[in-house]
Amino acid sequence: MSVLKVAVHGAAGRVGQLIVAMGADDDSIEIVAALDRPDHPKLGTDIGLVVGVGELGVPLAAELPSDVVPDALIDFSQPAGTMNMLRVCVERRIPFVVATTGLSPDQLETLDAAAKEIPIVFAPNMSVGVNVAMKLAQIAAKALAQHDADVEILERHHRFKVDSPSGTALKLGELIAHEMGISHFTHGREGLVGARPHDEIAYHAIRTGDNAGEHTIVFGMLGETIEISAKCSSRAGYVRGAFAAARFLQGKTAGKFDMFDVLGFRSLE
Numbered sequence: 001m002s003v004l005k006v007a008v009h010g011a012a013g014r015v016g017q018l019i020v021a022m023g024a025d026d027d028s029i030e031i032v033a034a035l036d037r038p039d040h041p042k043l044g045t046d047i048g049l050v051v052g053v054g055e056l057g058v059p060l061a062a063e064l065p066s067d068v069v070p071d072a073l074i075d076f077s078q079p080a081g082t083m084n085m086l087r088v089c090v091e092r093r094i095p096f097v098v099a100t101t102g103l104s105p106d107q108l109e110t111l112d113a114a115a116k117e118i119p120i121v122f123a124p125n126m127s128v129g130v131n132v133a134m135k136l137a138q139i140a141a142k143a144l145a146q147h148d149a150d151v152e153i154l155e156r157h158h159r160f161k162v163d164s165p166s167g168t169a170l171k172l173g174e175l176i177a178h179e180m181g182i183s184h185f186t187h188g189r190e191g192l193v194g195a196r197p198h199d200e201i202a203y204h205a206i207r208t209g210d211n212a213g214e215h216t217i218v219f220g221m222l223g224e225t226i227e228i229s230a231k232c233s234s235r236a237g238y239v240r241g242a243f244a245a246a247r248f249l250q251g252k253t254a255g256k257f258d259m260f261d262v263l264g265f266r267s268l269e
Contacts, residue, residue, distance in 0.1 A: 001028045002028070003027075003028055003029070003030050003245055004028060004029050004030070004071050004072070004144065004243070004246060005030050005032045005069070005070045005071045005072075005248075006019075006023060006029055006030065006031055006032065006071065006072055006073075006074055006243070006246060007031075007032055007033035007034075007035065007064060007068065007070035007072070007073040007074070007094075007175045008020060008023075008031060008033070008034050008035065008073075008074050008076075009035045009036070009073060009074070009075040009076070009077050009081060009082075009085045010035075010075060010076040010077035010078075010081065010100075011034035011035055011036055011050075011060060012034075012036045012040055012042055012047075012050055012060060013076060013077065014235065015038070015074050015076040015099070015235050015238055015239065016036070016077075017033075017051045017180070018035075018235050018236065018238075018239050019074060019076070019101060019239050019242065020034060020047050020050075020051045020053070020056075021050070021052075021053050022236065022239050022240075022243075023243075024048065024051075024053045024054075024056060025053075026119070026243075030060065031047070031056060031058055032068050032069075032070050033058060033061065033064055033065060033070060033073075034050075034059070034060045034061065035060070035061055035062065035063070035064060035085070036060055036061075036062065036077075037062065037077075037081060038062040040060065040137055041201060042060050042063070043060050043061065043062060044057075044059050044060065044061075044224055045059065045060055046058065046059055046060075046162045047059065047060050049253050054133070057221060063088075064085075065169055069092075069094075069165050070094060071095065071250060071252070072094065072095040072096070072097055072245075072246035073085060073088075073089055073094050073095070073096055073097070074097045074099070074245075074246060074250055075096065075097065075098050075099060075100055076099045076100060076238075076242075077100050078100065078102075078162075079100060079102055079103045079104065079107055080101075082098060082100045082107070083107055085266065086098075086110065086111065086114050087121075088157075089118055090114050090117050090118055091200045093117075093118055093163065094118065095118060095119045095120070095149055095246065095249035095250070095252070096114075096118060096119070096120045096121075096249075097120075097121045097126075097242055097245045097246050097249070098111065098120060098121065098122040098123075099123065099124075099125075099126050099159055099242060100170075101124050101163055101166065101167030102162065102163035102167065111256070112256060114186050115255055116256060117254055117258035118228075118253075118254055119249045119252035119253065119254055119255050119257070120249075120255070120256050120257065121245040121246075121248065121249060121257045121258065121259070122256060122257075122258060123171075123172065123234060123241075123245070123258045123259040124166070124167030124168045124171045125167070125168040125171070125213075125238070125241075125259070126237075126238045126239075126240075126241030126242045126245060126259060127230070127232060127238050128239040128240065128241050128244070128259075128263065129230050129232070129237055130168060130213070130215065130230045130232070130237070131241070131259040131260065131263055131265075132230075133215065133217075133228050133229070133230035134146065134168075134172060134175060134260075135260065136228050137172055137175060137176055137217045137228050137266050138168065138175045138176070138179060140219055140226060140228065141175065141176040141179035141180050142179040142180075144180070144219055144221075144226075145179055145180045145181065146263075147221060148198070148221055148222065149180075149219040149220065149221050149226075150196060150198065150200075150218075150219070150220040150221070151173075151176055151180070151182070151200075151202075151219060151220075152201070152204065152216075152217075152218040152220065153165070153169050153172055153173055153176075153201065153202070153203050153204070153215070153216070153218075153219070154204045154206070154215070154216045154218070154219055155168065155169040155203070155204070155205055155206065155213075155215050155216075156205075156206040156207075156208065156211050156213070156214040157205075157206070157211055157212075157214075158207070158208070158209060158210045158211050158212070159207050159208060159209060159268075161207060162245065164205040164207070165187065165205045166205070166213070166215070167202040167227060168213070168215055169203055169215060170203075172215065172217055173185060173201045173203065173205045175238035176201060176217070177201060182199055182200065182201055183191065183199060184197065184199050184200045184201070185200065185201050185202070185203065186200055186201075186202045186203070187202070187203050187204075187205075187214075188202070188203070188204055188205070189202070192199075193248075199223070203255075206248050212232040212233065212234055213231075213232040214229070214230070214231045214232070215229065215230050215231075216228070216229040217229075241259060241262075244262055244263075245257075245259065245262050248261065248262045
């Protein structure tokens with residue numbers, strides 16, 4: 001397997017540091033740039049020292065050095081930073097892997113436009129296991145569309161997560177709604193809300209401790225219930241998925257893809 005040269009944006013964050021650490025431990029990956037916000041206190045420090053894996057010869061920087069040509073840039077950051085990196089990737093024709101959630105409708109439109117010029121994998125969750133659960137939920141929704149099933153989506157994440165519901169939960173709801181013809185959504189319940197409307201998907205978000213991420217989809221019918229769950233015990237699954245997405249983009253000139261493309265699920269549709 002050829003060595004994949006990776007730039008990481010959000011390199012000093014929780015997942016970014018894990019990308020660097022796992023990349024440094026993988027002979028098929030070379031971390032060639034580590035990027036973060038302009039006011040980060042560790043700017044200029046070797047990213048290997050920031051992460052604790054020893055010097056890698058790659059300083060944490062606010063901008064992608066002009067002499068560095070990565071095979072892909074992986075982004076785990078915040079929406080504003082993602083948009084800045086998107087402009088850089090378009091200008092320099094760098095394949096872009098976007099795992100940042102919470103993008104606004106305008107930002108999503110900008111991403112769509114950029115995908116006409118460069119190849120992009122955009123997914124709310126890079127975990128292989130979570131994406132298998134998404135596919136199973138899509139299959140279940142299609143099978144249950146005419147069988148009076150109520151749908152509830154429960155998600156649990158760490159206390160530091162800023163968006164709610166999670167991008168993964170919203171993507172699950174989108175997939176299920178499409179298959180079942182559902183058009184109404186609610187976020188939690190409180191008070192005397194009355195009987196549950198059938199044409200509805202409900203999201204429930206829990207924030208606690210350092211939870212790496214859990215998602216459960218409940219299909220409830222009269223007399224029986226189906227649950228599909230994916231639980232991450234660490235963030236390593238996100239990193240492996242991001243590396244797979246970066247490799248998937250090699251040789252592609254443009255287009256917007258997601259993890260269903262990376263994992264070959266389109267053939268199941």
